[in-house]
Amino acid sequence: MVAMNDERSPRSGIAPEEALRRVRIVLCRPSHPGNIGSAARAMKNMGLAELWLVEPKRFPEPEAEWLASGALDVVRSARVCARLTDALGECVAAYAISARPREWSLEVLSARDAAGEVLRDAASGPVAVVFGTENAGLTNEELLACQRLVHIPANPAYSSLNLAQAVLVLSYELRLAAALGEVRAPAELPTATAADLEGLFAHLEQASLESGFLDPKHPGRLHERWRRLFARARLEREEVNILRGLLKALAQQRARSQ
Amino acid sequence: MVAMNDERSPRSGIAPEEALRRVRIVLCRPSHPGNIGSAARAMKNMGLAELWLVEPKRFPEPEAEWLASGALDVVRSARVCARLTDALGECVAAYAISARPREWSLEVLSARDAAGEVLRDAASGPVAVVFGTENAGLTNEELLACQRLVHIPANPAYSSLNLAQAVLVLSYELRLAAALGEVRAPAELPTATAADLEGLFAHLEQASLESGFLDPKHPGRLHERWRRLFARARLEREEVNILRGLLKALAQQRARSQ
Numbered sequence: 237m238v239a240m241n242d243e244r245s246p247r248s249g250i251a252p253e254e255a256l257r258r259v260r261i262v263l264c265r266p267s268h269p270g271n272i273g274s275a276a277r278a279m280k281n282m283g284l285a286e287l288w289l290v291e292p293k294r295f296p297e298p299e300a301e302w303l304a305s306g307a308l309d310v311v312r313s314a315r316v317c318a319r320l321t322d323a324l325g326e327c328v329a330a331y332a333i334s335a336r337p338r339e340w341s342l343e344v345l346s347a348r349d350a351a352g353e354v355l356r357d358a359a360s361g362p363v364a365v366v367f368g369t370e371n372a373g374l375t376n377e378e379l380l381a382c383q384r385l386v387h388i389p390a391n392p393a394y395s396s397l398n399l400a401q402a403v404l405v406l407s408y409e410l411r412l413a414a415a416l417g418e419v420r421a422p423a424e425l426p427t428a429t430a431a432d433l434e435g436l437f438a439h440l441e442q443a444s445l446e447s448g449f450l451d452p453k454h455p456g457r458l459h460e461r462w463r464r465l466f467a468r469a470r471l472e473r474e475e476v477n478i479l480r481g482l483l484k485a486l487a488q489q490r491a492r493s494q
Numbered sequence: 495m496v497a498m499n500d501e502r503s504p505r506s507g508i509a510p511e512e513a514l515r516r517v518r519i520v521l522c523r524p525s526h527p528g529n530i531g532s533a534a535r536a537m538k539n540m541g542l543a544e545l546w547l548v549e550p551k552r553f554p555e556p557e558a559e560w561l562a563s564g565a566l567d568v569v570r571s572a573r574v575c576a577r578l579t580d581a582l583g584e585c586v587a588a589y590a591i592s593a594r595p596r597e598w599s600l601e602v603l604s605a606r607d608a609a610g611e612v613l614r615d616a617a618s619g620p621v622a623v624v625f626g627t628e629n630a631g632l633t634n635e636e637l638l639a640c641q642r643l644v645h646i647p648a649n650p651a652y653s654s655l656n657l658a659q660a661v662l663v664l665s666y667e668l669r670l671a672a673a674l675g676e677v678r679a680p681a682e683l684p685t686a687t688a689a690d691l692e693g694l695f696a697h698l699e700q701a702s703l704e705s706g707f708l709d710p711k712h713p714g715r716l717h718e719r720w721r722r723l724f725a726r727a728r729l730e731r732e733e734v735n736i737l738r739g740l741l742k743a744l745a746q747q748r749a750r751s752q
Binding site: 396444 | 532535536538539540541563564565606646647648649651652653654655656658659662663666669670673698701702704705706707716719720723724726727728729732733736739740741742743744745746747
């Protein structure tokens with residue numbers, strides 16, 4: 237996890253959060269306002285904020301706001317323009333998303349590889365990530381206004397992602413590339429020592445013998461099995477105590493009832 | 495991607511496409527049929543096919559089919575059941591998705607790391623990836639029916655992903671992980687199923703109560719501790735049998751001596 241206060245992205249020289257804010261998501265001629273709202277939500281989920289709409293069919297619309305959920309701010313600050321080139325004006329790079337990389341044309345990057353490149357470019361200025369219509373994608377003219385083509389890996393038998401889902405994949409990859417992913421470590425409790433474990437194994441052995449579960453004449457590999465199982469479990473000290481506590485309680489009850 | 499022809503045993507390795515088909519997406523109590531349809535589309539986009547619905551609020555519904563778009567087959571073959579444990583029955587592992595990893599709980603994996611683990615588990619049998627409701631996520635009981643917790647990295651200021659978007663992130667990561675090559679089983683022996691584990695937990699509970707180790711008036715978090723420990727251990731079926739065999743022997747000796 238990267239701290240966000242003054243940690244600088246080594247490649248970009250700017251803070252990762254700042255790099256994400258320099259990425260603009262550009263939707264060309266979206267048909268459904270719901271997709272605009274869902275795309276805004278996906279962006280905000282991943283820390284992006286700047287949404288541009290090129291000739292949206294219906295916008296603003298209440299449906300866009302409903303689906304934006306907690307990302308109303310992204311929808312309401314979206315900029316609307318008439319042509320893709322208006323949205324790309326001051327951008328230092330533009331990446332076109334396509335489900336169907338054409339044979340001719342630009343260099344094609346996977347979404348994952350593109351994310352690192354986008355952030356690198358963002359060190360120099362705003363960067364556009366450009367999506368086409370729900371049905372037909374980008375026109376050739378729009379593709380040619382971009383410098384690189386990005387492909388989202390998908391099932392060849394059904395590769396057509398919903399527009400907002402495609403926005404999410406790119407936004408998610410950008411967030412991970414910015415190293416902002418936060419995964420909480422498992423609870424840090426004291427780990428059992430080798431001595432703790434030996435105590436447990438001895439206790440298990442004793443209980444196995446006393447209960448008749450283990451025949452001392454034919455021990456098989458029980459001993460090894462216990463070790464293998466609990467080695468994999470990477471026990472905490474308290475867990476050793478719990479296991480031994482149960483074995484002890486079972487033995488004591490036996491003693492009481494004898 | 496690895497060629498998919500072949501008669502390899504599931505234990506020694508399976509083709510990636512087959513591993514993806516063994517992953518079941520389980521949606522617990524989804525409220526909106528549209529989300530079911532969108533989730534199905536996301537699944538099919540990434541090559542997943544098996545959808546389970548636990549107590550869906552409204553299903554089947556036309557809205558689910560509209561949003562499924564080209565993934566009608568996934569929606570129509572979805573299985574509906576009454577409880578999460580019904581959906582997990584023969585699964586060799588269950589991964590719970592949570593936007594809010596609890597402080598105290600199971601091991602937490604990122605979506606990316608989890609994807610590789612899910613595919614490895616899939617070499618041994620069906621694997622469940624479990625999602626909670628749109629508003630409240632999974633209940634504690636549902637979380638405890640799973641062995642591992644998965645976190646989708648997101649903007650801490652707005653981490654609530656739409657349900658279908660969360661399904662897409664996991665499905666996408668699974669597809670990319672599958673594209674890395676053949677999937678191999680980590681263990682040499684059959685993995686315990688969710689039903690095996692539930693049997694073990696019930697047995698531990700019974701032994702804890704009967705021996706007086708667990709005071710039913712003050713159960714503390716013993717129940718959760720067992721689950722956490724053995725979730726980490728990723729038990730083989732034979733290990734479950736050994737543990738239960740010991741518990742049974744201890745109880746029988748007690749009975750004999752009474």
